[in-house]
Amino acid sequence: MSTDRGVGLLDGRVALITGGAAGIGLGIATAMAREGAAVVLAVRRTENGGPAAEALRSGGHRALCIRCDVTSRDDLEAAVAATVGDFGRLDCFVHNAVGGNVAPGPIEGMDDGWLGLLATTVRASFDAAQVSHPHLADAGGSFILMASAAGMEGSANLPAYAMVKASQRALAKSLSREWGPYGIRVNCIAPVARTPAMDRAYRANPNLEEQLVGRTPLQRIGDPTDDIGPVAVFLASDLARFVTGQTIVADGGGFLGL
Secondary structure (H helix, E strand, C coil), X not given: CCCCCCCCCCCCCEEEEECCCCHHHHHHHHHHHHCCCEEEEEECCHHHHHHHHHHHHHCCCCEEEEECCCCCHHHHHHHHHHHHHHHCCCXXXXXXXXXXXXXXXXXXXXXXXXXXXXXXXXXXXHHHHHHHHHHHHHHCCEEEEECCCHHHHCCCCCHHHHHHHHHHHHHHHHHHHHHHHHCCEEEEEEECECCHHHHHHHHHCCCHHHHHHHCCCCCCCECHHXXXXXXXXXXXXXXXXXXXXXXXXXXXXCCCCC
């Protein structure tokens, strides 16, 4: 893993990232660590998260892996408590984890697999907000939800995904109003980046990559660390001190509806 250093935008701060073992979550954690943050990878499988945290530590960064199933409020509470116990504070909570087994297709053919999607997005976002609030209020921190353009423009192929992502964006707007007086900023990132899940989708549909790149003005798919990570760094830093209730779309221009 790269040992590149930033300019210290997050020096002295502590960030907890759910789903931080791989993909966009690890990209965000890496970018934040490069800018001086201590990062906590809250993951369901420590066999993946442990090596990721160790690689960050080998690069000279402060990193910790904690087992956390975001569908369990007890796990979320324990992850926040462990973060504060180890590092003394919590400045940024990034809810990136998503789960559920939902096949693309019309809603009339959907089975109960979408309930996992509901639990990891809607319920987990709510629980994460409640358990992190007092610590973010103490720090004047940042709460970031990973949204999607599907939650803004809808999706005929992934209607349940679009629905839950829209709910996260509504929660962020509501919390920005409620938490503003505490000095907490709440925002969303709607990313598109190369991840293990996207690689699996490419294998299932050999034409998918060409289709995605073709409709993207910048003519490429984003990198989790170098394209999505800096957006999260910005939102967690003082550079975004006057930004709240917003959704930043980091997808190379594929969605232009805002």
